[in-house]
Amino acid sequence: QKEVEQDPGPLSVPEGAIVSLNCTYSNSAFQYFMWYRQYSRKGPELLMYTYSSGNKEDGRFTAQVDKSSKYISLFIRDSQPSDSATYLCAMDNEYGNKLVFGAGTILRVKS
């Protein structure tokens, strides 16, 4: 079993839809939870960052962490074609030296 599981998709939605992306994990030592966005032929870039449990909102994006269930989510409201990308969840322990990535979910937002 992988440490971090993420459905690869692709997930195809119409413009304006609410998108839900999820990851599950098995390592209870993870304390930092991140979402990276990767456009085609580019390196990943940090989108959202959360420490421990709870929610974090940034514009149209909301990240949720449920440590009791070992489950994290990224919600995108009013999705746009420019949101089409691969979204990777990532997690790290308290020492910040072992970033582990999910396989990434391909998202396609159709106009």
Added chain:
Amino acid sequence: EAQVTQNPRYLITVTGKKLTVTCSQNMNHEYMSWYRQDPGLGLRQIYYSMNVEVTDKGDVPEGYKVSRKEKRNFPLILESPSPNQTSLYFCASSAQNEAFFGQGTRLTVV
């Protein structure tokens, strides 16, 4: 502008011919790492470095070497590349759990 610069962006080589992929960062970060990205497997860490002259294996280190003689540079060395090392490689520089990635190097070993 904060940057991680990798070179080359694309490389086709033959089995057994030594190659080096360079990585340089301008953010004065202590932590740097190399990843490979393969379909369905996501990003897997090859090697990482906590500081100058301090390197350690990641999850998939076999067939790779690294060095960290200067803070800004972290080259990835393939002494004898094999076809199973065909992949997309990313260098990253990190601080406070935020990783900044380079543009990637697409390597094909034939």
